[in-house]
Amino acid sequence: MIIYIDGKFYPEEKAKISVFDHGLLYGDGVFEGIRAYAGRVFKLDEHLSRLEDSAKAILLKLPWSRAEIRSAVLETCRRNKMKSGYLRLVVTRGKGYLGLSPDRCKKPTIIIIATKLELYPAKYYRNGLTVVTGATWRQSPAALDPGIKSLNYLNNILAKIEGQLAGAQEVILLNPQGLVSECSGDNIFFIRDGVLITPKLSSGALNGITRATVLELAREAGWIAREDDVRRYDLFTCEEMFLTGTGAEIVPVVEVDGRMIGTGKPGKRTAELMHLYHQLVTTTGTKIPR
């Protein structure tokens, strides 16, 4: 594995950053998880745009242009001979000193890792996931806006551990108003009376790129698809449910907090969307140079 750090490529065992990097010390930084399929990087510009927004929101000035980051990502894919796989693009505040203040971090650190990722074994795509609602809330935007894809994922990790302790594959986070927000690393969708619904971004859900793609695919296919306030009750009584994320893609859910969803098997419309999504990811995207 060849890893990109600050303009240079290193073999994995030599890819190192300072122990004084504020990304490590304080989770002070932003990141993106990106996928490549069949020699193309899917929605690369959408990911770069979200990275820029996250960086701006935490007052981290990116010293590289969009084009420079884009070509570093593509070159990392090329050097790793990656056709299909997972990319992790990380930008930290950079090397500073102990103490919270970022003013001693003179330049951000950029890291690109190209690897494989299997978030869920294949059986869950066939049979569906079991999810539970966690006691850990999605953090309030008044504390740290969940729209920022920051390196500080403790809110999500604590919720994830709760889900695992309960024997579930994923965990639902409610926002401080008690409305459904999202899962620890995925957005939530469900179908009720034939309408596709996902929680509004104001619920604290990340502006998922897969989420936007699924809304677009559904509308193109002539379905009614909308963003709404979502209660647990809506999930308990829905016909079909699934989660979306770059890593997970579209994964069906068949049980929520002990309530069976639909027939207890992945739904037909979920399968239809999974098919449309796979068609799209394998036929679009930014070509990786040879």
Ligand SMILES: Cc1ncc(COP(=O)(O)O)c(C=O)c1O
């Ligand atoms: C908290 C959270 N929600 C949702 C998502 C899904 O977002 P995307 O579809 O852009 O990968 C992710 C993954 O990045 C995430 O970490």
